[in-house]
Amino acid sequence: MPKITFLGAGSTVFARNVLGDCMCTSALRESEIALYDIDAQRLAESRLILDAINRNVNQGKAKIYSYCGVENRKAALKDADFVVNAIQVGFYEPCTVIDFAIPKKYGLRQTIGDTLGIGGIMRGLRTIPVMAGVAREMEAVCPDALLLNYTNPMAIVSGYLQRYSSVKTVGLCHSVQVCTEGLLRSLGMEDKLDGRQELIAGINHMGWLLEIKDRDGNDLYPEIRKRAAAKNAAGKHHDMVRFDYIRNFGYYCTESSEHNAEYNPFYIKSKYPELIERFNIPLDEYPRRCVQQIRNWKTEKDRILNHGQITHTRSQEYASYIMEAVVTGTPYQIGGNVLNTGLIDNLPSEACVEVPCMVNRRGINPCHVGKLPVQLAAMNMTNINVQLLTIQAAVTKQKTDIYMAAMLDPHTAAELSIDDIRAMVDELLEAHGEYMKDYR
Numbered sequence: 001m002p003k004i005t006f007l008g009a010g011s012t013v014f015a016r017n018v019l020g021d022c023m024c025t026s027a028l029r030e031s032e033i034a035l036y037d038i039d040a041q042r043l044a045e046s047r048l049i050l051d052a053i054n055r056n057v058n059q060g061k062a063k064i065y066s067y068c069g070v071e072n073r074k075a076a077l078k079d080a081d082f083v084v085n086a087i088q089v090g091f092y093e094p095c096t097v098i099d100f101a102i103p104k105k106y107g108l109r110q111t112i113g114d115t116l117g118i119g120g121i122m123r124g125l126r127t128i129p130v131m132a133g134v135a136r137e138m139e140a141v142c143p144d145a146l147l148l149n150y151t152n153p154m155a156i157v158s159g160y161l162q163r164y165s166s167v168k169t170v171g172l173c174h175s176v177q178v179c180t181e182g183l184l185r186s187l188g189m190e191d192k193l194d195g196r197q198e199l200i201a202g203i204n205h206m207g208w209l210l211e212i213k214d215r216d217g218n219d220l221y222p223e224i225r226k227r228a229a230a231k232n233a234a235g236k237h238h239d240m241v242r243f244d245y246i247r248n249f250g251y252y253c254t255e256s257s258e259h260n261a262e263y264n265p266f267y268i269k270s271k272y273p274e275l276i277e278r279f280n281i282p283l284d285e286y287p288r289r290c291v292q293q294i295r296n297w298k299t300e301k302d303r304i305l306n307h308g309q310i311t312h313t314r315s316q317e318y319a320s321y322i323m324e325a326v327v328t329g330t331p332y333q334i335g336g337n338v339l340n341t342g343l344i345d346n347l348p349s350e351a352c353v354e355v356p357c358m359v360n361r362r363g364i365n366p367c368h369v370g371k372l373p374v375q376l377a378a379m380n381m382t383n384i385n386v387q388l389l390t391i392q393a394a395v396t397k398q399k400t401d402i403y404m405a406a407m408l409d410p411h412t413a414a415e416l417s418i419d420d421i422r423a424m425v426d427e428l429l430e431a432h433g434e435y436m437k438d439y440r
Contacts, residue, residue, distance in 0.1 A: 001030040002327060005080040005145075007073075007134065008087035009035035009066075010042030014150070016049055016304065018084055020312035021320035023058040027327045028320060036067045036076040043068050045301055052310045073137060080142040082323050085134070085149045089127045090435055092290040098431045099123065100287050106424045107270055108415050111258045112286045114152040115205050116383055118412055121390050121405050122428055124156035126435040128394040131157055135165035146326065146363060148172055148319050154204040154337055155387045159352030160394060162339040170364045171337025171352065172318045173204055175254040180212055183252055184220075186239060187227040192220055199356070201344060201369040204337050205255035206263060206383055207354040208376045210369075224252070236280040241267055244279065249375050254335075254354075258282050263383060265414030325359040332359045338366045345370055346377045351384045382410045397438050399429070 004022060009015045015035070022028040035050070037043040047066050054062045067076035077083065090096070099119040100110060113119020131151075138145055147169040149158050158171030180198050184190060195215025202208040212220045228243040241257035244267075253260060261267045261281045268283070269275055276283065293300075304310060314320065318334050325332040336357040340347055343355050343366050356367045372380070385408045393401035406412050406421045416424065429436045 001032065002028060002081040002323065003032040003034065003079055004028070004323070005034040005036060005076050005083045005142075007036050007076075007083065007085045008151070009046045010037035010039045011086045011088070012042065012046040012049060012301065013304070014086050015046050016053065016312070017315050017317055018086075018319045019050055020053050020057070021314045021317055022323065023053055023062055024312060024314040025320050025324050027324050029058055029061045031062055033062050033064045034067060034076040034080065035064065036073055038069060040068045049301075049305055049310060052305060052308050053312050056310060057312050070133075073134070074141055077134070077137050077145075078141040080138075080145045082319075082326075083134075083138065083142070083145050083147045084319055085131070085147060085151050087127070087130065087151055089123070089130050090432070092287070092294065095122070095126065095432060095435065096287060096290060098428065100284060102428050102431060103424060106416055106420050108412060108424070109268055109270075109283050110286075110411075111262050111268075111282055111284070113262070114286065115154065115255075115259065116263050116386055116411075117409055118406055118424065118428070120153040120156070121386065121402065121409070122432065122436075124153045124387075124390045125394055125402065125439060126432065127151060127153075127157055128160050128391070129438070131161060132165070135161055135167045138167050139165065144168075146170070146322075148322060149337075150319075153387070153390075155352040155383075156390050158204075158337045159339070159350075159387060160391045162352060163350065163391070164395065168363060170322075170334075170357070171204060171354075172322075172334070173254070173337070173354070174317070175205065175256070176200055176207060176335030176354065177316050177318065179207075179209060179252070179254045183209070183212075183224065186237075187224060187231065189220070189223070189227070196220075199369075200254060200335055201355045202253070202353070202372065202376065203347075203351065203380050203383060203387075204354050205259055206380055207254040207335065208372065209252040209254070210372070210376075225250075228252075238280065240279045241281070249379065250373070251376060258285050262411050264379070265410045268411060268415075270415060322359050322364075326361060326363060329361040333357070334359060334364075336364055336366065338364065341366070343368055344372060344377075346372055346374070347380060347384065348388070350388055351380075352387065382408075393439070399425070399439055402429070402439060 161169040197213040199211040340353040389405035
């Protein structure tokens, strides 16, 4: 039976979903599960919940072990067949707080700050050294394992591992599998859900819905464009930025409007503060969400555990389906983040791209997409530039590369002068202390 190692198992809700899915899958029910985290309390809480799921839905067939602390990580990885990565280096406090507070002093406002922008750059720089250590250990004790990376910034972390380690890595994001369903439901087109045909490709959090057809092969985009424009004109709602993408660039994209508001120079602009209201942009949304989750965690944990009566139904998360396909050979299609080995013709080969992939016993098999429409490739490139320079900074340890990553970030460049960008980077590196010691 497979061994599944979960890094960042203190992320209890996500660990419950992924590993609960595995315990609901016949090919994976008897797996050895290694839970790893550096936070002993959160690790124990996750173990409590997963033990209950194992009893209640799996007749105790899985063997679950816990490993806490960096000194025990290699043991957790030993002989793993699959490694799920969900770590957050630096946590909400102190690092996320710093990533929002210091840029705000300079007039730079963010919504999520985990993928691009100065927040994404800093998160990438403190995550890559940890993942480099994980990769070295995997190369030593589980060289054939498949790493399923869920940690943001996805394209930066996955792209680094794909270029600078021998570990087999695919980046996974929730947004691909729910993209078209959410779009069609939001536009009152639920009758088109069954049998729909779609093609999504681009980069993580900015993958493009290139084609969407109904079961008979009819193009749904003309109606989508009409309804999206009408909905934006009618008043505020939660997805106004992506609907504005449709109006201006012709296509819908995978990740939420609150994310995409900060991936470009168009919507969060101090010179035009009315745009924040007009496009219903939730500034500082991620810190607010973190505070609420921390405040409510004890109640949430008790609710999930339900006095030990917790059950689980297999979710849409890709992880268990990928493992099942590799173990059984039954093919399964995903949207995966992989190195651009000629998959998207008009994006660079060093980029980590998000494309359809077939999964079977041979692992992850990406599909060739061809050229993106020019405007979509151009939008992706504004993000890829930042991703590649952040990876370069992690390799060279040169502060100059961090400056350039920040200077070429579309939102940061639209708001700040070069002098302010350099000063902000210096202040962030100092504030992050040991996490950034190699970059000062």
